[in-house]
Amino acid sequence: MLREMAVAAIRTSKLSKDYGHGHGLFELDLEVSPREVFGYLGPNGAGKSTTIRCLMGLIQPTFGSAFIFGLDCRRDSVAVKRKVGYLPGEMPQFGSLRGKEVIAYLGGMRGGVDPKLVRSIAERFSLDLGRRFREYSSGNKKKLGIVLAFMHKPDLLILDEPTGGLDPLNQQEFYKLVGETRDAGATIFLSSHILSEVEHVCDRVGIIRSGRLVKVADLDEIHRIRFHRLELEFAPGSEVPEAAIRSATGVEDVVVSDHTITCTMKGTFDPLLKALAGASVINLVSHEPSLEEIFLTYYRADETPEAIAR
Amino acid sequence: MTAIRLALRLGRWGLVGFATVSFIATFINCVGFYQVAGHTQAEREAFAKSFAQIASQLTVLLPPPVRLDTVGGYVQYRAYGSLVIVFAIWALASASGAARGDEDRGIVEMILATGLARAQAVAARIAGFAVASFAAALSASIGVILGAGAGGESFPTVPALEEAFLLAIFGLSCYSLVLLIAQLVAPRMATGVAGAVLLGLFLLNSLSRTFDSLATLRWLSPFRYSELSQPLAPSGNFDVRATLVLAGIAVAGGVLAALAFTHRDLGSALIALRGPARPPMYEPSRSLIWRIPVIRGIYDRRVGLTMWTAGVSVMAALFVVLTKTIVQPLLSIPGLATYFAAFIHGAVYPSFLSFIWFGFAQLLMSGFAIAQVARWAAEDTDGRLELILSNPVSRTQVLLERAAVLALGALIIAIVSGVAVGIESHYQSIDLDARRLAEASLLLVPFALVFAAVGALLSARLPRATVGILGAFAFASYLMLQFGPIFDLPAWVQDLSAFKLYGQPLTEGVDQTGLMITLAIAVAGFAASAVVMQRRDVGA
Structure with missing residues (x-):
């Protein structure tokens, strides 16, 4: 355990998987510390799943290396997977097997599964293990994947877009589970393409774009990076506090049109809410920008990922 | 449109x-x-x-x-x-x-x-x-x-x-x-x-x-x-x-x-026939079967395996039932004399069963092997292999377990169908050597393994084409062996048939050379596919 604490939970060095035509993963240098929750953020096709498959030893890197708790992901893949719980981006088909049989089947291969833990996670997510896999909704399939990933109390969890298909209540339950698992001593590496999601649970975030890691940031920096597009509609005939809004910290790009104001908001909402004190707001719509919008806002559009990384 | x-x-x-x-x-x-x-x-x-x-x-x-x-x-x-x-x-x-x-x-x-x-x-x-x-x-x-x-x-x-x-x-x-x-x-x-x-x-x-x-x-x-x-x-x-x-x-x-x-x-x-309402279940299956390698694979395929076993056994019994009634009329056709001369040596009925039934049994067994190979290819393309390999098992272990499941499944089919031939031939008063019948039945297992080994190798490279290529090879092999003598195909063409390796164990005993070559191909095929499996990307 002491040795594990000393080495990185995940370390990659120049890890590359070239699929040609600019697709793949290129020269990934990444280090995730033990007991850290690391969010791996990127738009679709950025290389998140490719990275995860390299870590799981499922695909052979074109170049570079990856280590989990000091073990080579390719050479020592069996030993690596003893320490890892894995949730794939899409659950495969198990046809007419029941949920309980899928768990027994894959748990039988792994060994060391705690039935009490299985029961507790299944109950927590209201997942009926007596039903057949083909009868499960996509959300229930994802829940089964979560049980499979967590059921043996792994040291490291590698989760590929874990909340896809889960409803908001189950997403919250999942975030709680991740927090508890981290508190119990595990490291968690999860991928997502939604910035607000990783904010909920992660200590640090790595942002990947076009196969290259462009940014590794802690939560404070993420909070600085993120912004919202706001649309405020005021009651007809009421006063629009344009000046107060323009002077509020974090508010930019203010456009006034009749009784509607659109603007972007960085950081916390507190200064804006203070500026709106006494105003008659009848509608407020907040849009979370996509990752691409964040990139275009914070980095010049013509800048290459390599340049951004520098 | x-x-x-x-x-x-x-x-x-x-x-x-x-x-x-x-x-x-x-x-x-x-x-x-x-x-x-x-x-x-x-x-x-x-x-x-x-x-x-x-x-x-x-x-x-x-x-x-x-x-x-x-x-x-x-x-x-x-x-x-x-x-x-x-x-x-x-x-x-x-x-x-x-x-x-x-x-x-x-x-x-x-x-x-x-x-x-x-x-x-x-x-x-x-x-x-x-x-x-x-x-x-x-x-x-x-x-x-x-x-x-x-x-x-x-x-x-x-x-x-x-x-x-x-x-x-x-x-x-x-x-x-x-x-x-x-x-x-x-x-x-x-x-x-x-x-x-x-x-x-x-x-x-x-x-x-x-x-x-x-x-x-x-x-x-x-x-x-x-x-x-x-x-x-x-x-x-x-x-x-x-x-x-x-x-x-x-x-x-x-x-x-x-x-x-x-x-x-x-x-x-x-x-929709609704079953009785039951409370949700949160416990994993406690069955030991899922923890035992190979047995869990057989259990997972139990329905298909039962159907294969029943189907092959019924066909075996049917062939034995028909043997006595159709052999004599067939022998009286002059055009088929060359054909029968190729395999009837000594007792007619055992020779006929040896060539016709066990020839067809080889085709069925290759079909069983190809069906399993198709399942392996599907496991890869639908992501099941990816999830299996996320467990602490090596790729070689996965391959060996697949081969063992196939061998055990083939063994079950071979034994049950062999027993069916034995019982029905007894009722039909066809005198078969029990030891040779057992050998002929058991030899179907390494024969199935040859197709499985080649299939494992092909599915690593050409997963979508594997079933077609193997099926065509099996069918062509069967035709070359069964109809080669009728069409006067050259001996070297007939020797290309995978079925040739099986020989005529029911009447002539085990062809040791053929068995060795069969085993060598199976071992070499699985060894090569283990190497390919080790190097290939999964789920990409």
Whole structure:
């Protein structure tokens, strides 16, 4: 355990998987510390799943290396997977097997599964293990994947877009589970393409774009990076506090049109809410920008990922 | 039109495969007729007389023949008798796949989301299969015309086209029936129930030839209407009314299937039988079976394995039952003398069983191995292998467990079918050496492993083409061994057959060299696939 604490939970060095035509993963240098929750953020096709498959030893890197708790992901893949719980981006088909049989089947291969833990996670997510896999909704399939990933109390969890298909209540339950698992001593590496999601649970975030890691940031920096597009509609005939809004910290790009104001908001909402004190707001719509919008806002559009990384 | 094109695209491999099989079946039987039936009218009449005796023993499977002394009559009986069964199986696989398989994969949902009405979606599928079915049936007719041409005769086009139309309409009627049944029952039961209904209709018609009590019910079976026409034989006929009934079944089945599809939920049956309400279950299965390597694989495949075992064993018993009644008529056909001389040494019946039954058993066993290889390829493409490999098991372990599951499955089939041969031969007073019967049965296991090893290697490189390549190789091997002597194929060509390695263990004992080569190929194949498996990307 002491040795594990000393080495990185995940370390990659120049890890590359070239699929040609600019697709793949290129020269990934990444280090995730033990007991850290690391969010791996990127738009679709950025290389998140490719990275995860390299870590799981499922695909052979074109170049570079990856280590989990000091073990080579390719050479020592069996030993690596003893320490890892894995949730794939899409659950495969198990046809007419029941949920309980899928768990027994894959748990039988792994060994060391705690039935009490299985029961507790299944109950927590209201997942009926007596039903057949083909009868499960996509959300229930994802829940089964979560049980499979967590059921043996792994040291490291590698989760590929874990909340896809889960409803908001189950997403919250999942975030709680991740927090508890981290508190119990595990490291968690999860991928997502939604910035607000990783904010909920992660200590640090790595942002990947076009196969290259462009940014590794802690939560404070993420909070600085993120912004919202706001649309405020005021009651007809009421006063629009344009000046107060323009002077509020974090508010930019203010456009006034009749009784509607659109603007972007960085950081916390507190200064804006203070500026709106006494105003008659009848509608407020907040849009979370996509990752691409964040990139275009914070980095010049013509800048290459390599340049951004520098 | 786009929906029909999509239906054709989804079924294109079925079309190519069944069109090829149909062509080969008719062409080879035409060429075979000229090889074995003789050249004078007297020789052909003698051949027809002997063959009619054999046919009289097979009425449980095939309708009575007409004019076996002509190439048309012979092909009508030998090729089209079996092609009717082949087209029914194709219709079963294709319709249950269209109704339920595509629904499981979300294809149906996507198609309906485009705004296509459900009735239109069903109509497009039926139209797609109709085109495929006509194309395959037409290729069978081309096989007849070319086969007759190879024998120096010209075959009239009209009967060939009538036969193509009849076969295609028959396939279409089966397709519509299966499509209808698939709407009515739970998705996981669709193929099984539809298969049981088609088998029931087949047996109803074929058994009615023997049991008069069933004759009043055979109007229910589309198989009945397909055999009322025999247009290829010179004195045969094309029954327009029977063909119209088949068309009526196709239309009525399609309309009812469309109605049922319109009124049911996607993923559910029209007639949903709800089980008793039960509280949700949160415990994993405590069964020990899932923890034991190999046994868990057998348990996972238990339904399929039971069907394979039962099917092969029933076929084995049937071959033994028929042996005594058909061997003598076959031996009396002069054209087959060279053929029989190739394998009958000493006792006739054991020799016949050794060559004919165990030759066919090899084909069935290669089919079993290919079915397992197809499952391995599917595990890779649908992501199941990725999840399996996320456990602390090496790729070599996965490969070895797959091979062991296949070997154990093949062993179960070999033992049960071997026992079936032993028991039935005892009842038929055919004297078989028990030790040699055991050896012949057990030798089917390494034979299956050869196909599995080659399949494992191929599926690592060409997962989508593996089943087709292996299936073609197995079928070609079978034909080379069974028909090589009839067509005077050179010895080196016959030696290319994988079946040659098996030898004649029931009559001549184990061919040690063949066994060693078989084992060497199996070991080398699995070793090579272990190396490839180690290096390849999974789930990419």
